[in-house]
Amino acid sequence: MKYFYLVFSSLKRKKLRTLLTVLSIMVAFVLFGYLTAIRQAFDAGVEVAGADRLIVRHKVSIIQLLPESYEDKIERLEGVDNAAHSTWFGGIYQEPRNFFAQMPMEPEELFDMFPEYIISDEQKAAWLETRSGALVGRGLAERFDWKVGDRIPINATIWTKKGGGRTWEFDIVAIYDGVEKGTDTSQFFFRYDFFDETRAGGTGQVGWFSVRVNDPDRAAEVAAAIDAEFANSAFETKTEPEGAFIQGFANQIGNIGFIIMSIMSAVFFTILLVAGNTMAYAVRERTGELAVLKAIGFTDRGVLGLVLGESLALTLVGGAIGLGLAWMLVSMGDPTDGSFPVFYIPFSSIFLGFALIALMAFIAGILPALQAQRLQIADALRR
Amino acid sequence: MTKINTNSTLVTVTGVDKVFKRGSEEIHVLGGLDLEIPDGEFLALMGPSGSGKSTLLNLVGGLDRPSEGKVEIGGKRIDKLSDRKLAAWRARHVGLVFQFYNLMPVLTAQKNVELPLLLTKLSRAERKKRAAIALDIVGLSHRTGHYPRQMSGGEQQRTGIARAIVTDPTLLLCDEPTGDLDRKSGDEILDLLQALNQEQGKTIIMVTHDIHAAARATRTLYLNKGQLSTEAVD
Ligand SMILES: Nc1ncnc2c1ncn2[C@@H]1O[C@H](COP(=O)(O)OP(=O)(O)OP(=O)(O)O)[C@@H](O)[C@H]1O
Ligand SMILES: [Mg+2]
Numbered sequence: 001m002k003y004f005y006l007v008f009s010s011l012k013r014k015k016l017r018t019l020l021t022v023l024s025i026m027v028a029f030v031l032f033g034y035l036t037a038i039r040q041a042f043d044a045g046v047e048v049a050g051a052d053r054l055i056v057r058h059k060v061s062i063i064q065l066l067p068e069s070y071e072d073k074i075e076r077l078e079g080v081d082n083a084a085h086s087t088w089f090g091g092i093y094q095e096p097r098n099f100f101a102q103m104p105m106e107p108e109e110l111f112d113m114f115p116e117y118i119i120s121d122e123q124k125a126a127w128l129e130t131r132s133g134a135l136v137g138r139g140l141a142e143r144f145d146w147k148v149g150d151r152i153p154i155n156a157t158i159w160t161k162k163g164g165g166r167t168w169e170f171d172i173v174a175i176y177d178g179v180e181k182g183t184d185t186s187q188f189f190f191r192y193d194f195f196d197e198t199r200a201g202g203t204g205q206v207g208w209f210s211v212r213v214n215d216p217d218r219a220a221e222v223a224a225a226i227d228a229e230f231a232n233s234a235f236e237t238k239t240e241p242e243g244a245f246i247q248g249f250a251n252q253i254g255n256i257g258f259i260i261m262s263i264m265s266a267v268f269f270t271i272l273l274v275a276g277n278t279m280a281y282a283v284r285e286r287t288g289e290l291a292v293l294k295a296i297g298f299t300d301r302g303v304l305g306l307v308l309g310e311s312l313a314l315t316l317v318g319g320a321i322g323l324g325l326a327w328m329l330v331s332m333g334d335p336t337d338g339s340f341p342v343f344y345i346p347f348s349s350i351f352l353g354f355a356l357i358a359l360m361a362f363i364a365g366i367l368p369a370l371q372a373q374r375l376q377i378a379d380a381l382r383r
Numbered sequence: 384m385t386k387i388n389t390n391s392t393l394v395t396v397t398g399v400d401k402v403f404k405r406g407s408e409e410i411h412v413l414g415g416l417d418l419e420i421p422d423g424e425f426l427a428l429m430g431p432s433g434s435g436k437s438t439l440l441n442l443v444g445g446l447d448r449p450s451e452g453k454v455e456i457g458g459k460r461i462d463k464l465s466d467r468k469l470a471a472w473r474a475r476h477v478g479l480v481f482q483f484y485n486l487m488p489v490l491t492a493q494k495n496v497e498l499p500l501l502l503t504k505l506s507r508a509e510r511k512k513r514a515a516i517a518l519d520i521v522g523l524s525h526r527t528g529h530y531p532r533q534m535s536g537g538e539q540q541r542t543g544i545a546r547a548i549v550t551d552p553t554l555l556l557c558d559e560p561t562g563d564l565d566r567k568s569g570d571e572i573l574d575l576l577q578a579l580n581q582e583q584g585k586t587i588i589m590v591t592h593d594i595h596a597a598a599r600a601t602r603t604l605y606l607n608k609g610q611l612s613t614e615a616v617d
Binding site for chain 2: 002003005006009010012013288289292293294295296297298299300301302376377378381382
């Protein structure tokens, strides 16, 4: 790359302008990286949702309960492999900002239904033996520095205990890991049998069912069959794929993906103007120099390449630093202090980031580059 | 590498005209001009401002194309070359020296002189070596790391000459090379050009307004109203 220093030295020409442009590009890419991680946090559940899993909930709303007895009825339907229920506990650990999901689950069914959660045989045995046991995700355990053997008090907001107590105490017996990076390890599971006998009201009622179907291609059919089964009963159901269910959950806050895309588009449009402006000036100021290069024997195409190279150098320096900073920021932890199930920049987004850098370089540089390419030596030297 | 003046013709310009459009008006700058320059000549080109000296120089250097006529250099019709081939031809055969030096302000003298060599297949080390030799020829070995703004006008022009000769071109074209310099620096530049012509046999065309400068040349032509003559016309 013998033209390298030529490209870079032209960026030294107006150091302050180059610096400011690089900084704006950097900011855009920090934002890109960081917002991508946030978006990923909301999408993660949807992305890793089991394609073979359906969620059966109350037709009216997710907060209405269903009879536990539905599990057997669902399992008897054709195309259903297994069903297991979960319930939203909605308790508070120490203070409300320490939000995380707690759910009573059927201890054995859990592993069959959610093979993405991995624990050691030893801890699994302890979980099956301990009625007050809790199974927590690795991310959650790290967030609060919990270890196996810790006793965790959770204050109920929905489920009071028999006798009126609100503080439930659980013993951490197991910590699960996720099979992949996107797996949600921010959850707190405890045992349904313990829950059902301890709660003051709602005995025999559960939040929703996860249903695994035999053939994912026929999931829609099975979903319809489940809803038909309970039509006209006291508890009508709505069955949807797990991904759609999680998406719906996230959308309660708003269409995160759309909001983030809008912010990103506005930022990139602005930065594109900044970079384009810089490149336009960079070329206009040096028509003479570019003409001299041509006079010396650089081809029109060569000068075009030099200007595009300069544009790329500008965006690449800013963009790479920006992505690097975003990576650092993201690895320092999520903005909610741990409430996100996952928080990282996926590799594909880094790749996309570099593609954006190249695209930005091209769009910002192409018009000035063409202008440089068309420059007539004799005309330009007279100016 | 002393070349003997063989008096074979290097530049042949035949019936050349250059037309510029100013609005709807057409300006014929060179009216069917003829010119022959033998190999090894140091030609001074004089004439009033606006007479077309730079225009003629640009045509001979392949920086522009004539509206009419032929430009042959070393037996080759350069006005017929494609843009791409013409650029390659310039890189190989033409060295240019400008009135205002036209150095890259962000590059050191050394890098400025290396610039034309980027277009060759020479290795990095070879480029460096040749640029150093060129700077030595113009007497600037001690200034290689300096930027143009750190040099006097005379030194900048000598850097410009080093850049022009570094590829060992067939033709050296200088458009008022001393026009922006004081007498002393100007004389040094002329000494240098004269030496390049006499010792290395470089063919030089120099546009100038200065009779002292023209006196250094082996021949002087005057351009007026689109025609060349050996006598100044007032
Ligand atoms: N690109 C152009 N467009 C229009 N007119 C031009 C162009 N280039 C040159 N001219 C005109 O052609 C004529 C000759 O210009 P040229 O620069 O060759 O003169 P010159 O003899 O070099 O003058 P000077 O001594 O002032 O440098 C002038 O009238 C000039 O205005
Ligand atoms: Mg001129």
